[in-house]
Amino acid sequence: MNKAKRKAVIAGNWKMNKTAGEAAELISALIPEVAGADCEVVICTPFTDLPVAVSKTAGSNISVGAQNVHFEKSGAFTGEISADMLTELGVEYVIIGHSERRQYFAETDETVNKRLKAALAAGLKVILCVGESLAQREQGVTSELVALQTRIALGGVSAAELKNVIIAYEPIWAIGTGLTATAEQAEEVCKTIREVIAALYGKAEAEAFTIQYGGSMNAKNADELLAMPDVDGGLIGGASLKAPDFAAIVKAASK
Numbered sequence: 001m002n003k004a005k006r007k008a009v010i011a012g013n014w015k016m017n018k019t020a021g022e023a024a025e026l027i028s029a030l031i032p033e034v035a036g037a038d039c040e041v042v043i044c045t046p047f048t049d050l051p052v053a054v055s056k057t058a059g060s061n062i063s064v065g066a067q068n069v070h071f072e073k074s075g076a077f078t079g080e081i082s083a084d085m086l087t088e089l090g091v092e093y094v095i096i097g098h099s100e101r102r103q104y105f106a107e108t109d110e111t112v113n114k115r116l117k118a119a120l121a122a123g124l125k126v127i128l129c130v131g132e133s134l135a136q137r138e139q140g141v142t143s144e145l146v147a148l149q150t151r152i153a154l155g156g157v158s159a160a161e162l163k164n165v166i167i168a169y170e171p172i173w174a175i176g177t178g179l180t181a182t183a184e185q186a187e188e189v190c191k192t193i194r195e196v197i198a199a200l201y202g203k204a205e206a207e208a209f210t211i212q213y214g215g216s217m218n219a220k221n222a223d224e225l226l227a228m229p230d231v232d233g234g235l236i237g238g239a240s241l242k243a244p245d246f247a248a249i250v251k252a253a254s255k
């Protein structure tokens with residue numbers, strides 16, 4: 001695989017953090033720190049921060065994403081947000097299938113697939129999350145599980161649409177725990193994902209495809225993780241909430 005062909009994507013997943021006022025402050029601090037980065041920079045904010053995030057980042061190299069989207073276009077789905085609502089705001093990306101959504105909000109591979117197709121149809125770029133629990137890793141089913149999650153999520157997605165999809169490999173046991181997958185563990189699963197993409201869409205598509213690692217990624221471990229041949233970026237939780245911490249990872253990806 002020629003990694004040089006792929007531009008790294010560093011995305012912050014703010015989760016349920018930052019009011020709109022706090023978001024404005026964080027973005028103001030972030031813009032000068034990441035200006036000129038040689039990688040793509042994305043911040044995925046709570047829904048309520050999206051308008052301020054879009055307006056504040058205008059003219060900068062930071063793209064804005066949401067953290068979820070519903071699969072229907074509109075209707076009686078109290079509390080939900082549609083893809084058209086996001087695109088009209090100027091939102092470019094959306095995270096789909098994060099393990100916290102799967103774990104706490106009963107999202108399944110099937111609804112992840114429906115959300116993904118709805119997002120792509122509306123013109124959004126998707127960061128699709130896959131990853132195993134600690135019990136699944138200990139049972140030795142990580143590769144199989146991640147391959148299955150990937151196949152189901154991408155069901156019905158064309159090769160043209162795939163260009164707007166990134167996959168983030170996020171081992172659940174490494175999220176917010178301070179436990180990072182070793183670079184070798186991250187590489188092994190990211191490589192498996194690339195093989196699944198190659199089997200589904202072909203070798204050229206797989207080589208062009210961006211795969212991120214996520215799970216306690218920080219300024220200290222970013223270099224080693226990003227040096228892996230199949231790790232093309234990161235999806236960052238905790239370390240995306242402070243401008244210097246996030247900027248340090250962006251810098252590591254720009255080397």
Ligand SMILES: O=C(CO)COP(=O)(O)O
Nearest residue numbers: 013175176215216237238
């Ligand atoms: O879930 C994550 C990003 O989506 C990772 O979160 P942490 O970086 O806080 O472990």
